[in-house]
Amino acid sequence: MKVTPLEAKRRVSTTANQSVFDARYWSNQMIAVAQRRDINGFMHIYDYFAPRLQRYLVGLGVNEALGQELVQEAMLRLWRRADLFDPTRASLSTWLFRIARNLYLDHVRSEPTWLPIQEGVAWMDEQEVCMSESMTESYTDQAKLKQAISELSPVQARLVRMSYFEAKSHSEIAQALGMPLGSVKSHLRRAFCKLQSSMRAMP
Amino acid sequence: MTPRHHLDEATIVGYAAGALPTALAVVAAAHLSICRKCRESLRDAEAIGGLLLAQQQAPAVPSTTAREAILAQLSTAQQDPSRKDYEPVRANDPDALPAPLHRYFGPTFSALRWRMVAPGVHRIRATQITNGNLMLLRIGPGKSVPMHSHQGNELTMVLRGSYVDALGHFSPGDVADLDCDITHQPITSPGLACICVAATDAPLRFDSWAARMVQPLIKL
Numbered sequence: 001m002k003v004t005p006l007e008a009k010r011r012v013s014t015t016a017n018q019s020v021f022d023a024r025y026w027s028n029q030m031i032a033v034a035q036r037r038d039i040n041g042f043m044h045i046y047d048y049f050a051p052r053l054q055r056y057l058v059g060l061g062v063n064e065a066l067g068q069e070l071v072q073e074a075m076l077r078l079w080r081r082a083d084l085f086d087p088t089r090a091s092l093s094t095w096l097f098r099i100a101r102n103l104y105l106d107h108v109r110s111e112p113t114w115l116p117i118q119e120g121v122a123w124m125d126e127q128e129v130c131m132s133e134s135m136t137e138s139y140t141d142q143a144k145l146k147q148a149i150s151e152l153s154p155v156q157a158r159l160v161r162m163s164y165f166e167a168k169s170h171s172e173i174a175q176a177l178g179m180p181l182g183s184v185k186s187h188l189r190r191a192f193c194k195l196q197s198s199m200r201a202m203p
Numbered sequence: 204m205t206p207r208h209h210l211d212e213a214t215i216v217g218y219a220a221g222a223l224p225t226a227l228a229v230v231a232a233a234h235l236s237i238c239r240k241c242r243e244s245l246r247d248a249e250a251i252g253g254l255l256l257a258q259q260q261a262p263a264v265p266s267t268t269a270r271e272a273i274l275a276q277l278s279t280a281q282q283d284p285s286r287k288d289y290e291p292v293r294a295n296d297p298d299a300l301p302a303p304l305h306r307y308f309g310p311t312f313s314a315l316r317w318r319m320v321a322p323g324v325h326r327i328r329a330t331q332i333t334n335g336n337l338m339l340l341r342i343g344p345g346k347s348v349p350m351h352s353h354q355g356n357e358l359t360m361v362l363r364g365s366y367v368d369a370l371g372h373f374s375p376g377d378v379a380d381l382d383c384d385i386t387h388q389p390i391t392s393p394g395l396a397c398i399c400v401a402a403t404d405a406p407l408r409f410d411s412w413a414a415r416m417v418q419p420l421i422k423l
Contacts, residue, residue: 039274039277042277043270043274046265046270046273047264047265047270049256049257050265050269050273051261051262051263051264051265052256052257052259052261053256054261055259055260055261056256056259060221068269071269072269072272072273072276075273076273076276076277076280079277079280080280089246090246090249090250090253091250091253091254092253093253093254093256093257094249094250094252094253094254095253096253096256097249097252097253097255097256098249098252098253100256101219101220101221101252102221104221105221109221109225109334114225114228116306117228117229117232117302117303117306118232120232120236120302120303121232121235121236121242121245121303124236124242142254145250145251145254146254146258149251149254149255149258160216160251160255161255163216163217163220163222164216164219164220164222164251164252164255165255166222167220167221167222168222169217169222169223169224169404170213170217170222170356170382170404171224171355171356171404181355181356181382182382184213185211185213185214185382186213188212188213188216188217189211189212189213191216192212192213192215192216192244192247192248192251193212195247195251196212196244196247199247199250200247
């Protein structure tokens with residue numbers, strides 16, 4: 001799965017805008033980082049994801065300075081734990097999302113119990129042999145998921161964004177929108193089921 | 204243990220997004236620790252988060268300062284040793300609590316220090332939680348918990364024994380993921396006390412919630 005710089009460059013130029021959403025492209029970058037400690041590959045990942053991680057953390061209410069610290073920390077974790085990356089189990093963006101979310105919960109919400117619990121659950125997950133159904137991140141899936149996200153109803157899309165980008169609990173969403181708690185949950189449930197079935201659909 | 208009652212998908216999204224109040228997240232993690240189906244859903248919910256992260260519009264490139272800072276750290280950063288092993292889940296030990304509960308209640312059933320709150324009803328509250336309420340409840344066999352509805356979310360996982368209500372039969376590993384729209388009247392099964400871990404996300408209403416659950420039992 002070696003990607004030469006030339007191939008990488010060609011991939012970027014030929015697939016233009018698509019490439020950045022292409023899980024395979026980023027997986028290959030990551031494998032180069034893991035296998036060869038490829039600094040260029042790492043910086044390529046950094047240049048794309050660091051500003052997005054920063055935006056994500058600031059959206060959760062983290063101030064700019066702490067956000068920058070956490071982004072550097074997240075990217076260093078990626079560098080140090082590159083050998084644990086398994087492209088058949090998760091895309092690079094999912095991996096980074098988990099790292100950033102865990103840093104947020106650990107540092108900002110001050111929930112010292114979250115990380116050990118979360119790592120325990122993740123560890124158990126890794127012990128399991130991948131079932132074909134659960135290989136949600138196989139490479140073709142992201143395009144379908146992207147499509148499905150764009151097809152959510154406006155209210156579903158709003159609740160999904162409030163959950164992921166503002167880390168608002170169901171009760172907080174209900175309060176903010178003046179919507180019954182039960183409706184918040186049922187909208188989110190339906191949105192998730194739609195997105196999940198897009199990922200699990202056969203190609 | 205293959206649960207038949209699972210986490211609401213909305214709860215899984217909240218967990219993946221880091222948006223669940225801590226008390227609910229602990230019960231969700233306890234169920235995730237024994238439920239493969241929900242772990243697969245969690246993986247899907249995290250993949251949604253990953254794609255949303257990648258899709259964000261963001262400024263073109265990081266600052267030169269930030270780039271130089273990270274480059275400087277790469278050369279000195281050690282590679283982490285491969286993932287440390289977690290203590291294997293003692294799935295076969297009937298005395299073991301689910302691992303995510305250990306920090307709050309200790310590792311075993313036998314060491315729990317119950318407090319009676321009503322005849323046949325015992326409780327242990329987790330004290331370190333500021334975001335929501337988390338407690339263990341032990342309700343004697345064959346007891347009817349009065350009809351109650353919920354304010355806010357309530358997430359309950361059966362650890363031992365079982366109960367029945369309008370939603371079905373709940374055995375060890377099953378979770379009842381309820382919100383305020385639901386009114387129910389659980390009855391614990393005969394023979395064995397029912398031990399549950401329960402979380403609510405409405406801190407101010409905790410006492411009234413507990414009182415409503417327990418009060419009619421006192422009158423029994």
